[in-house]
Amino acid sequence: MLLEKLVKAFGVPGFEDEIRSIVKEHMEKYLDEVQIDTLGNVIGIKRGGKRKVLLAAHMDQIGFMVRGITEDGYLVISPMGGINPVTLRSRVIRIKGKNEYVYGVIGEKPPHIEKKSEKKEIKDLRVDIGAENGEEARKIVSIGDVGSFIPNYYEIGNRVIATALDDRAGVYTLLKVMEDVESDATIYFVASVQEEIGLRGAKVSGFKVEPDIGIAIDVTHARMPGMSKGEEPIELGKGPTIGVGPTAHPKLVRHFIESAGDIPYQIEPNPSRSGTDADVIQLTREGVATAVISIPLRYMHSSVEVLDKRDLDNTIKLIKSGLKNIAKVDLHL
Incomplete structure (x- = not known):
């Protein structure tokens, strides 16, 4: 379709x-x-x-841009358009990397250890792309690369979810x-x-x-x-x-x-x-x-x-x- x-x-x-x-x-x-x-x-x-x-x-x-790569291999991102940080937390995302799409997760602390007072903004989120360190991350992703949600599409009755x-x-x-x-x-x-x-x-x-x-x-x-x-x-x-x-x-x-x-x-x-x-x-x-x-x-x-x-x-x-x-x-x- x-x-x-x-x-x-x-x-x-x-x-x-x-x-x-x-x-x-x-x-x-x-x-x-x-x-x-x-x-x-x-x-x-x-x-x-x-x-x-x-x-x-x-x-x-809407999406985001990579604005930093930490020494332990996580990506720091900035929004492109209006994004509520809640919609990014615990999500799989994709980034247009140097040669192909790079997939990562914006993980969350489990409820056992997260403090109730913690309220994260997008600048506080980190993307985990499975890299061991910053050097490994920089081989596949560069500062300035862009990404967004993993695309999905479902039809349920008269409704489309996407x-x-x-x-x-x-x-x-x-x-x-x-x-x-x-x-x-x-x-x-x-x-x-x-x-x-x-x-x-x-x-x-x-x-x-x-x-x-x-x-x-x-x-x-x-x-x-x-x-x-x-x-x-x-x-x-x-x-x-x-x-x-x-x-x-x-x-x-x-x-x-x-x-x-x-x-x-x-x-x-x-x-x-x-x-x-x-x-x-x-x-x-x-x-x-x-x-x-x-x-x-x-x-x-x-x-x-x-x-x-x-x-x-x-x-x-x-x-x-x-x-x-x-x-x-x-x-x-």
Whole structure:
């Protein structure tokens, strides 16, 4: 399955080579032109009308970089993107070493000897790669090498449990939309880089394309155990979300709602930033009308992210429906 292939491809911020090659190969089957810019964004073009619409989903996943090697052979790491140290503890991880993937564990003291007061930050964690000492570790790993969770992918009923669904689910949506999209506009499909460390890829691709409309396809938090509906109204299985707030042009919001028809959707309040590529696309040049369409996701930025396959399918349907007559949307306020 395409989603599983995307999820299992390596690609932390600035090191998206593996996932980029998969995306580029898929785009070349369906689009009129495919480019890779200086930062590594993949930009595919489906030519149509005069209005330019940019769809963006980010390829990069959270990860870490090796910043030190101790004399007894352990690796010291720094985060690349927002990682809760709890999600790394007692995990097997992989690092792109000098010649191949190097596997290691971030071990924990057993409860018999760990002090209750110990609360570790990422800088306090150590990666055990089985090296006897620092000299042995440095033969296979260098300072500056990068890594992430061991990839996994499981389907349980309507649910998918996997690593990197943020935002490989969005990339999957982008790739499936382009397969048979119908639109009265020219569509730029952008698989962006370095979103997790500051929306960098979207910033430069937006400047390059100069779109009239920018649509970010990402994931958003769905209600999890321990959260009430008042705390988190978004649910799995109830459809994609349409963002409302300062980063969502009101006429685009109305357009996607009216285009939905029988497609289920949820409204997501974004009172300031959306936390997606739309935040920087909106501010490109003289300003861009933006929208945010998101796939509900539990346990974001962990190795066990969960989505509902029905939401994924309905996200694809909603975007395709909205693109059909998007050139006719009056963007004047």
